[in-house]
Amino acid sequence: KLSKRLSIVASYLPSGAVFADIGSDHAYLPCFVCSNDNEARAIAGEVNVGPYESAKETVNYYQLNDVVDVRLGNGLEVVTPGEVEQVVIAGMGGALIKSILEEGVDNLKNAKRIIAQPNVDEKNVRTWLTTNDYVISHEAITEENGHIYEIIVADRYKNGKQLTEMEILFGPELLKSKPSEFYQKWKLEREKRLRVIEQLNQAKIPPKEKIYQFEHELKMIEEVLM
Ligand code: SAM
Numbered sequence: 001k002l003s004k005r006l007s008i009v010a011s012y013l014p015s016g017a018v019f020a021d022i023g024s025d026h027a028y029l030p031c032f033v034c035s036n037d038n039e040a041r042a043i044a045g046e047v048n049v050g051p052y053e054s055a056k057e058t059v060n061y062y063q064l065n066d067v068v069d070v071r072l073g074n075g076l077e078v079v080t081p082g083e084v085e086q087v088v089i090a091g092m093g094g095a096l097i098k099s100i101l102e103e104g105v106d107n108l109k110n111a112k113r114i115i116a117q118p119n120v121d122e123k124n125v126r127t128w129l130t131t132n133d134y135v136i137s138h139e140a141i142t143e144e145n146g147h148i149y150e151i152i153v154a155d156r157y158k159n160g161k162q163l164t165e166m167e168i169l170f171g172p173e174l175l176k177s178k179p180s181e182f183y184q185k186w187k188l189e190r191e192k193r194l195r196v197i198e199q200l201n202q203a204k205i206p207p208k209e210k211i212y213q214f215e216h217e218l219k220m221i222e223e224v225l226m
Pocket residue numbers: 006022023024025026045046047048051073074075076089090091092096100
Protein backbone atom coordinates (compact mmCIF):
# COMPACT_ATOMS: atom_id res chain seq x y z
CA LYS A 1 0.00 0.00 0.00
CA LEU A 2 1.30 3.39 -0.99
CA SER A 3 1.83 6.08 1.69
CA LYS A 4 -0.75 8.84 1.92
CA ARG A 5 1.89 11.30 0.73
CA LEU A 6 2.72 9.33 -2.42
CA SER A 7 -0.96 8.53 -3.06
CA ILE A 8 -1.61 12.25 -3.28
CA VAL A 9 1.35 12.64 -5.64
CA ALA A 10 -0.04 9.80 -7.80
CA SER A 11 -3.49 11.39 -7.89
CA TYR A 12 -2.05 14.30 -9.89
CA LEU A 13 -0.83 12.06 -12.72
CA PRO A 14 -3.32 11.83 -15.63
CA SER A 15 -4.42 8.40 -16.77
CA GLY A 16 -2.02 7.02 -19.35
CA ALA A 17 0.80 9.04 -17.85
CA VAL A 18 4.26 8.76 -19.41
CA PHE A 19 6.38 9.94 -16.57
CA ALA A 20 9.71 9.92 -14.78
CA ASP A 21 10.06 9.50 -11.04
CA ILE A 22 13.42 11.01 -10.14
CA GLY A 23 14.90 9.74 -6.88
CA SER A 24 12.50 6.82 -6.95
CA ASP A 25 14.18 4.78 -4.17
CA HIS A 26 12.10 1.55 -4.05
CA ALA A 27 10.09 2.60 -7.12
CA TYR A 28 6.89 2.26 -5.10
CA LEU A 29 5.23 5.17 -6.87
CA PRO A 30 5.83 4.08 -10.50
CA CYS A 31 4.92 0.46 -9.63
CA PHE A 32 1.70 1.56 -7.98
CA VAL A 33 0.73 3.82 -10.88
CA CYS A 34 1.56 1.28 -13.60
CA SER A 35 -0.18 -1.59 -11.77
CA ASN A 36 -3.38 0.42 -11.67
CA ASP A 37 -3.22 1.88 -15.16
CA ASN A 38 -2.41 -0.33 -18.16
CA GLU A 39 -1.58 2.65 -20.34
CA ALA A 40 0.89 4.23 -17.93
CA ARG A 41 4.66 4.04 -18.56
CA ALA A 42 7.37 5.12 -16.16
CA ILE A 43 11.08 5.68 -15.81
CA ALA A 44 12.41 5.31 -12.29
CA GLY A 45 15.63 7.30 -11.90
CA GLU A 46 18.12 6.80 -9.09
CA VAL A 47 21.57 8.24 -8.54
CA ASN A 48 22.57 5.78 -5.81
CA VAL A 49 23.26 2.10 -6.45
CA GLY A 50 21.50 0.80 -3.30
CA PRO A 51 18.13 2.41 -4.07
CA TYR A 52 18.60 1.60 -7.78
CA GLU A 53 18.88 -2.11 -6.87
CA SER A 54 15.83 -1.83 -4.58
CA ALA A 55 13.88 -0.24 -7.43
CA LYS A 56 14.77 -3.10 -9.77
CA GLU A 57 13.71 -5.61 -7.12
CA THR A 58 10.28 -4.01 -6.71
CA VAL A 59 9.78 -3.87 -10.49
CA ASN A 60 10.76 -7.54 -10.85
CA TYR A 61 8.57 -8.54 -7.94
CA TYR A 62 5.49 -6.99 -9.52
CA GLN A 63 6.56 -8.13 -13.03
CA LEU A 64 6.38 -4.62 -14.38
CA ASN A 65 9.61 -4.74 -16.40
CA ASP A 66 7.82 -3.85 -19.62
CA VAL A 67 6.34 -0.67 -18.23
CA VAL A 68 8.69 0.61 -15.51
CA ASP A 69 12.24 1.24 -16.70
CA VAL A 70 14.74 1.65 -13.86
CA ARG A 71 17.73 3.80 -14.77
CA LEU A 72 20.86 4.74 -12.86
CA GLY A 73 21.92 8.38 -13.16
CA ASN A 74 21.95 11.85 -11.70
CA GLY A 75 18.65 13.73 -11.77
CA LEU A 76 17.06 14.28 -15.16
CA GLU A 77 20.03 12.92 -17.10
CA VAL A 78 18.20 9.56 -17.13
CA VAL A 79 15.59 10.94 -19.53
CA THR A 80 16.09 12.24 -23.05
CA PRO A 81 14.37 15.46 -24.16
CA GLY A 82 10.76 14.72 -25.09
CA GLU A 83 10.74 11.25 -23.56
CA VAL A 84 8.32 11.95 -20.71
CA GLU A 85 5.24 14.11 -20.26
CA GLN A 86 5.25 14.30 -16.48
CA VAL A 87 8.05 14.44 -13.94
CA VAL A 88 7.76 13.55 -10.26
CA ILE A 89 10.45 14.56 -7.78
CA ALA A 90 9.40 13.65 -4.26
CA GLY A 91 10.81 13.20 -0.79
CA MET A 92 13.83 15.49 -1.01
CA GLY A 93 14.68 18.99 0.10
CA GLY A 94 13.49 21.87 -2.03
CA ALA A 95 17.04 23.03 -2.77
CA LEU A 96 17.93 19.62 -4.23
CA ILE A 97 14.70 19.48 -6.26
CA LYS A 98 15.46 22.93 -7.63
CA SER A 99 18.98 21.96 -8.65
CA ILE A 100 17.76 18.76 -10.33
CA LEU A 101 15.28 20.84 -12.36
CA GLU A 102 17.85 23.51 -13.14
CA GLU A 103 20.55 21.07 -14.27
CA GLY A 104 18.08 19.01 -16.28
CA VAL A 105 16.05 21.81 -17.80
CA ASP A 106 16.94 20.76 -21.38
CA ASN A 107 15.56 17.28 -20.74
CA LEU A 108 12.23 18.72 -19.61
CA LYS A 109 11.20 19.42 -23.20
CA ASN A 110 7.65 18.03 -23.53
CA ALA A 111 7.22 17.77 -19.76
CA LYS A 112 3.76 19.26 -19.40
CA ARG A 113 3.51 18.67 -15.68
CA ILE A 114 5.94 18.62 -12.78
CA ILE A 115 4.84 17.20 -9.45
CA ALA A 116 7.23 18.13 -6.66
CA GLN A 117 7.04 17.08 -3.06
CA PRO A 118 9.75 19.00 -1.21
CA ASN A 119 10.24 18.05 2.43
CA VAL A 120 11.58 21.50 3.27
CA ASP A 121 12.38 24.77 1.43
CA GLU A 122 9.28 24.74 -0.74
CA LYS A 123 10.09 28.36 -1.65
CA ASN A 124 13.00 27.26 -3.85
CA VAL A 125 10.77 24.99 -5.88
CA ARG A 126 8.03 27.58 -6.40
CA THR A 127 10.56 30.20 -7.47
CA TRP A 128 12.16 27.87 -9.99
CA LEU A 129 8.86 26.68 -11.45
CA THR A 130 7.37 30.11 -11.90
CA THR A 131 10.51 31.55 -13.50
CA ASN A 132 10.77 28.63 -15.92
CA ASP A 133 7.47 28.66 -17.78
CA TYR A 134 5.49 26.60 -15.29
CA VAL A 135 2.44 27.78 -13.41
CA ILE A 136 1.37 26.21 -10.14
CA SER A 137 -2.01 24.59 -10.76
CA HIS A 138 -2.63 22.54 -7.61
CA GLU A 139 -1.20 22.27 -4.13
CA ALA A 140 -1.87 19.88 -1.30
CA ILE A 141 -0.66 19.59 2.27
CA THR A 142 -0.87 16.47 4.35
CA GLU A 143 0.24 15.09 7.69
CA GLU A 144 1.76 11.62 8.01
CA ASN A 145 3.75 10.11 10.90
CA GLY A 146 4.19 13.49 12.56
CA HIS A 147 5.48 15.23 9.44
CA ILE A 148 3.68 17.78 7.33
CA TYR A 149 4.29 17.44 3.60
CA GLU A 150 3.48 19.79 0.75
CA ILE A 151 2.79 18.66 -2.79
CA ILE A 152 3.19 21.21 -5.59
CA VAL A 153 1.82 20.58 -9.07
CA ALA A 154 2.91 22.80 -11.94
CA ASP A 155 1.87 22.86 -15.57
CA ARG A 156 3.80 24.32 -18.44
CA TYR A 157 2.48 27.71 -19.40
CA LYS A 158 4.17 30.38 -21.43
CA ASN A 159 4.28 33.81 -19.81
CA GLY A 160 3.35 32.39 -16.42
CA LYS A 161 2.51 35.16 -14.02
CA GLN A 162 4.91 36.16 -11.27
CA LEU A 163 4.03 35.03 -7.78
CA THR A 164 4.05 37.46 -4.88
CA GLU A 165 6.49 36.97 -2.01
CA MET A 166 3.65 35.59 0.14
CA GLU A 167 2.63 33.12 -2.58
CA ILE A 168 6.23 31.92 -2.92
CA LEU A 169 6.48 31.25 0.82
CA PHE A 170 3.05 29.77 1.51
CA GLY A 171 2.00 28.52 -1.91
CA PRO A 172 -0.59 30.26 -4.10
CA GLU A 173 -3.12 27.43 -3.89
CA LEU A 174 -2.55 26.66 -0.20
CA LEU A 175 -3.03 30.36 0.58
CA LYS A 176 -6.47 30.13 -1.02
CA SER A 177 -7.57 26.89 0.63
CA LYS A 178 -5.69 27.09 3.97
CA PRO A 179 -6.44 23.55 5.22
CA SER A 180 -5.93 22.71 8.90
CA GLU A 181 -2.46 21.17 8.25
CA PHE A 182 -1.46 24.53 6.83
CA TYR A 183 -2.19 26.22 10.16
CA GLN A 184 -0.46 23.37 12.00
CA LYS A 185 2.67 23.80 9.91
CA TRP A 186 2.91 27.57 10.05
CA LYS A 187 2.29 27.76 13.79
CA LEU A 188 5.35 25.51 14.19
CA GLU A 189 7.31 27.54 11.65
CA ARG A 190 6.44 30.72 13.55
CA GLU A 191 7.84 29.25 16.76
CA LYS A 192 10.99 28.08 14.96
CA ARG A 193 11.65 31.55 13.64
CA LEU A 194 11.03 33.13 17.05
CA ARG A 195 13.65 30.81 18.54
CA VAL A 196 16.16 31.50 15.76
CA ILE A 197 15.73 35.25 16.07
CA GLU A 198 16.27 35.03 19.81
CA GLN A 199 19.44 32.96 19.31
CA LEU A 200 20.79 35.26 16.60
CA ASN A 201 20.23 38.27 18.84
CA GLN A 202 22.37 36.69 21.52
CA ALA A 203 25.37 36.41 19.19
CA LYS A 204 28.36 38.65 19.90
CA ILE A 205 27.82 40.36 16.59
CA PRO A 206 24.16 39.77 15.70
CA PRO A 207 23.83 39.17 11.92
CA LYS A 208 21.49 42.03 11.06
CA GLU A 209 20.58 40.90 7.53
CA LYS A 210 19.61 37.40 8.65
CA ILE A 211 17.60 38.68 11.59
CA TYR A 212 15.81 41.09 9.29
CA GLN A 213 14.96 38.27 6.86
CA PHE A 214 13.55 36.09 9.66
CA GLU A 215 11.57 38.99 11.13
CA HIS A 216 10.22 39.76 7.70
CA GLU A 217 9.02 36.16 7.26
CA LEU A 218 7.65 36.18 10.79
CA LYS A 219 5.46 39.17 9.89
CA MET A 220 4.12 37.35 6.84
CA ILE A 221 3.45 34.22 8.90
CA GLU A 222 1.60 36.19 11.55
CA GLU A 223 -0.44 37.84 8.84
CA VAL A 224 -1.63 34.50 7.41
CA LEU A 225 -2.27 33.02 10.85
CA MET A 226 -4.55 35.91 11.84
N1 SAM B 1 10.78 9.57 -4.12
C1 SAM B 1 10.68 8.62 -3.02
C2 SAM B 1 9.64 9.07 -2.03
O1 SAM B 1 9.19 10.21 -2.13
O2 SAM B 1 9.27 8.31 -1.15
C3 SAM B 1 12.01 8.40 -2.33
C4 SAM B 1 12.54 9.57 -1.55
S1 SAM B 1 14.13 9.23 -0.90
C5 SAM B 1 14.06 10.02 0.63
C6 SAM B 1 15.20 10.25 -1.88
C7 SAM B 1 15.87 9.47 -2.99
O3 SAM B 1 16.42 10.38 -3.93
C8 SAM B 1 17.01 8.60 -2.51
O4 SAM B 1 16.77 7.27 -2.89
C9 SAM B 1 18.23 9.18 -3.21
O5 SAM B 1 19.15 8.18 -3.59
C10 SAM B 1 17.63 9.86 -4.42
N2 SAM B 1 18.38 10.99 -4.97
C11 SAM B 1 19.00 11.99 -4.31
N3 SAM B 1 19.58 12.84 -5.16
C12 SAM B 1 19.32 12.39 -6.42
C13 SAM B 1 19.66 12.83 -7.72
N4 SAM B 1 20.39 13.91 -7.93
N5 SAM B 1 19.22 12.10 -8.77
C14 SAM B 1 18.48 10.97 -8.59
N6 SAM B 1 18.14 10.52 -7.37
C15 SAM B 1 18.55 11.20 -6.30
